[in-house]
Amino acid sequence: MEKVAKRYERAILLKFLYILVVLIVGFVVQTKAQQFNTDNYLSMPHGTGTFVLTAGQRNSNFVSSFGLAPGFEFFFQANLFRDYRIDDYVQHFTTSIYGKYMFWVNKEKTGGAAAFFGFGRSPGYYEGTEFTELHKNVWTSIPVTIPLFQNMLSWDIMPGAIVDFDTKNKDEVTWGFTWSSRLAIYKIIPQTAIVAEVYGTEGSANSPAEYKVGLRWEPNDFIVPAITYSSQFQGKYGAGIEIGVMIFSPQFLKKDYIKNNRIQY
Numbered sequence: 001m002e003k004v005a006k007r008y009e010r011a012i013l014l015k016f017l018y019i020l021v022v023l024i025v026g027f028v029v030q031t032k033a034q035q036f037n038t039d040n041y042l043s044m045p046h047g048t049g050t051f052v053l054t055a056g057q058r059n060s061n062f063v064s065s066f067g068l069a070p071g072f073e074f075f076f077q078a079n080l081f082r083d084y085r086i087d088d089y090v091q092h093f094t095t096s097i098y099g100k101y102m103f104w105v106n107k108e109k110t111g112g113a114a115a116f117f118g119f120g121r122s123p124g125y126y127e128g129t130e131f132t133e134l135h136k137n138v139w140t141s142i143p144v145t146i147p148l149f150q151n152m153l154s155w156d157i158m159p160g161a162i163v164d165f166d167t168k169n170k171d172e173v174t175w176g177f178t179w180s181s182r183l184a185i186y187k188i189i190p191q192t193a194i195v196a197e198v199y200g201t202e203g204s205a206n207s208p209a210e211y212k213v214g215l216r217w218e219p220n221d222f223i224v225p226a227i228t229y230s231s232q233f234q235g236k237y238g239a240g241i242e243i244g245v246m247i248f249s250p251q252f253l254k255k256d257y258i259k260n261n262r263i264q265y
Helices: 003-024 255-260
Strands: 050-054 059-071 072-081 092-105 112-117 136-141 144-148 154-155 160-164 174-189 192-203 207-217 221-230 239-249
Touching: 003 072, 059 239, 174 239, 207 239
Parallel strands: none
Antiparallel strands: 050 059, 050 239, 059 072, 072 092, 092 112, 112 136, 112 144, 136 160, 144 154, 160 174, 174 192, 192 207, 207 221, 221 239
16 A cells, blocks of 8 residues: 555656646747647738648537637637547537737737637536537636746647636536646757647636647648647547647738639639
């Protein structure tokens, strides 16, 4: 029993150190949000479209975003939630809509802050086997990017809040504080980022803390594939293995682009 207790204490210490490293060091400025709950301050340029497809052991997602105005980005997300590792697991399908406004950027354009506001599933919020319905879940968050070490690294944190109107007790409204932070390491593997993230929700609208690690290959500015693994700190199942791809479009939503370009059939 004493050996088991020591191993348990060692595991808790390692997890604490892991969280500490992620929260202190942060991530590289160019880190993108694909397959991750944490985002940075950056809104995509006006006219750009972004599309993300992810398939995994628990989550399968489709996300589309459009830069319809300078500084603003608008999102639609669909989530299929089904854990294939557990027999007779209930399947859920949810949707989310939200907006992002980049309200501050530093002079070097290496850091800044933005604000999210949305309806539907909140990043970092997960409760048992259920996601709330679109109109019964309101959330907000503030991603902040702080550049460090001459812009080689930056610290990204994204605190937020959620109001859940779709609880098991229909007369109850629950509140939660969402938190997440992400670390990306470049220049170890060519054209590839090593990424780690922690996230969770505290309060009456509670979800267990999870961590996620993975590789994101960045061969060009338009197609970025990634593979990640996620688990709970409590030792229970997290999102598991996920494979995804992020696709960036040219600025096709701007009038000048539409007037000066044609589709090649």
